[in-house]
Amino acid sequence: MLIMQTNSWIPLFPEQASSFAWQVDYLYFYLILVSVGFTIPIVAAIFFFIVKYREREKFATPDEIHGSMVLETVWSIIPFVISMTIFLGGAVVYYTQYRMPEDAMNVYVVGKQWMWKIQHETGQREINELHVPVGRKVKLTMTTEDVLHDFSIPAFRTKADVVPGRFTYLWFEATKPGKYHLYCAEYCGLNHSGMVGYVYVMEQKDYENWLQGNVTGQTPIEQGRDLFENKLGCASCHTGGQQQRGAKLEGIYGKEVSLVGGQKVLVNDEYLRNSILNPGAQVVEGYQPIMPTFKGQVTEEQLLSLVAYIKSLSGVTATTGTPAAAPSPVSTGTDAGSGNTQGGDR
């Protein structure tokens, strides 16, 4: 078992298994150093004073000391400077943790009381388990069907809340094969402490074997296309060229579009999601606000697939340039995953 191996030189220390885990740990050690650096002199001073200046005579009146401007200044400035170094260190690490990389492989996560539903871009689905290859950046796009949850992997030193009604993101690059705890860290009701699982980090070869052993139906993009063209009938308005009634979706992802009323908006995941659920809110200029809402008709997972499909219409397949990606049949622009070993073999 690889879980929670204790480091030999520091007992009771969690496994370090992501590319930025060492940064978090160094920050931690720095803070321990600062804490010890403050604690020892202060506690020593307390003990020295209570012994040296203990009461020699009942109700004595020691000489008055009012204070010292110099001391006050010194012990205001030193903690301030140190606290700024801590702030800067934390900011740098946070920037690494929370700035999503461009070239990551995508995994979709939906939280639900009390399980994690996970879907890979290649179509595999898992519950309460996440299999990822070692040494590859992985980006999770997450939402929830009900209440707040939090996707937390202590060995990777990262976590993020999963919020109903919006997407949140998390990324990591695992550095060490093994089996690591996955927790829900935001209280979510009755079985909160049962909303746990494991992240399996595998060598690339093992990961490929795992992928092949878990072949399932559709990839998110395929599922999204199916919803778009057949099940939800989006295509009846959003395709057809010059005459189409709904906004043209090809090539819009990542661009700014003008809205009715003159505002501009960047087309990103959040905008696509909102436009499906609440189409009247931000209508693209040149189109009528005739689209009905799909709120209540699509599940969170279907929404993720739809967004993935619409993105693919703009040539955005999230795993651009990464070896294990399945070349999407509808991918229009960039060449996704050329030279891969097994991605397209299903």
Add this chain to the structure above:
Amino acid sequence: MQDVSAISGNSIPADEPKLNYINNGHTLKSWLLTKDHKRIALMYLLSVSAFFLMGGIYAAFIRLELLTPASDLLETATYNKVFTQHGILMVFFFLIPAIPAILGNFLLPLMIGAKDLALPRINLLSLYIYWIGGIITLWALMKGGVDTGWTFYTPYSTTFSNSYVMAVGIGVFINGFSSILTGLNFIVSIHTMRAPGMTWFRLPLFVWAHYATSLVMILGTPVVAITILLVAIERFARIGIFDPAIGGDPILFQHLFWFYSHPAVYIMILPGMGVISEVIAGFSRKRIFGYEFVAFSSIAIAVFGFLVWGHHMFVSGQSVFAGLVFSFLTMVVAVPSAIKTFNWVATMYKGSISYDTPMLYAIGFLGLFLVGGLTGLFLGSIGLTVHLTDTYFIVAHFHYVMVGGQVIAYLAGIHYWWPKMTGRMYSEFWGKVSAMLVFVGFNLTFFPQFILGYMGMPRRYASYPEELQVLNIFSTAGASVLGIGLLMPVVYLIHSLFYGKKAADNPWMHPGLEWRTSSPPPTENFKEMPVVTWEAYDFGEESGLDIEEARRREAVTV
């Protein structure tokens, strides 16, 4: 045995009961309809202690459940209610009112040389509001309780929880007005009721701390009231405010909640800092080092405390830049706390330090608050908090600040002013034993939780991975010691009421005005209006203390 006036040759016989605020009227009505701040404080003492006891019983169940990795002692549903109710009772009905409503109520008028607070009827009203809020909350707990966590995060609290959320919400809502009125009363009293000669910079730091606390109370508490009202509107009128299913935003709730609940942390800790300033100065017989810095750091904490609420939400989905700004401001607010700590330690330099029970508690406070404050830096550092938030590191940190800080300070204060409040001395021996047991038990309980947190153990879990059991056993063992340490004062303090030595008016020979009236004080506090001619913390004879006589008295009684 004998009181001061007897020794100094006055004609009052030692055993003739003097009229004081306790024996001035024995009927239930004379208590329930009293306008005397001291009687109100005693009634608060009883009520707040009852809530503390209940919260403590919940804590015992939490630690027993966590003795083993599996969820076995309690059902998970029960466990969720237990930790929620532990939090709600402790935060809203113990930590927030404890020092202001008990010690503040009792001492503030005495310390500034007034007959009572400026608005005595309002003061009684706030006690009744506290009772009504408390009874509604208890009723909801008896009916079936609440399982949302004390933070009431939406949409779980608004849509998904099938427990008595709204009833508890109403209890907390009503209770909030008690805080607001107390704060208002303190501010008005400090401005208008000071005795002649009691200038702002002669005020004891306890009063400064309560002034800062009161500001937070009246500015912050209305926000939580509004938030609860919005939750009610959403639940009953289905107007989308926090629930995304009907167009609301769950993160808005977190902003509103923490806009109050972070400053509420300072409502809890600032009065404790005030107590510690009094105790350390008193038992070192030194003027507090850097009086102005300690006073203004209270105000600085109160002001900056309003600007850091977002540090509870670093991983909640708020914007990255908001997170960075809140992290920066959190680091800034660490500085005034550090200043206070340095000044307290410096106060002991060249003092005349006695190891009475209140001082032992205060020294314990310094150690625990140091750990609580320093681990606050860990959590203010945003990159580290991504790993640490929602784990046991958070639990350990806020218990170090709330229990290691506020509760220890409260106990120091209760022991320090007990002779004044009751006219009796408690057993010093048992007092010291309890102070040490609390310190040891507390550290054993909560220090292992820092390690558990770094290992990643999430909070609010009824079960946990087996490899974490050893640390949890330490924690539960520590909790037993802590529990015994905290129960001991209940026993020996009650014992002292009946069998304790009669307290002198000024048993510690401290210069504060509260020590210049009888123990317990008469209903009108002072026989004649005091006129202050000395600076704060002036322990010499020039402030009017008859030290020679006190020494003679000590010699007689020993």
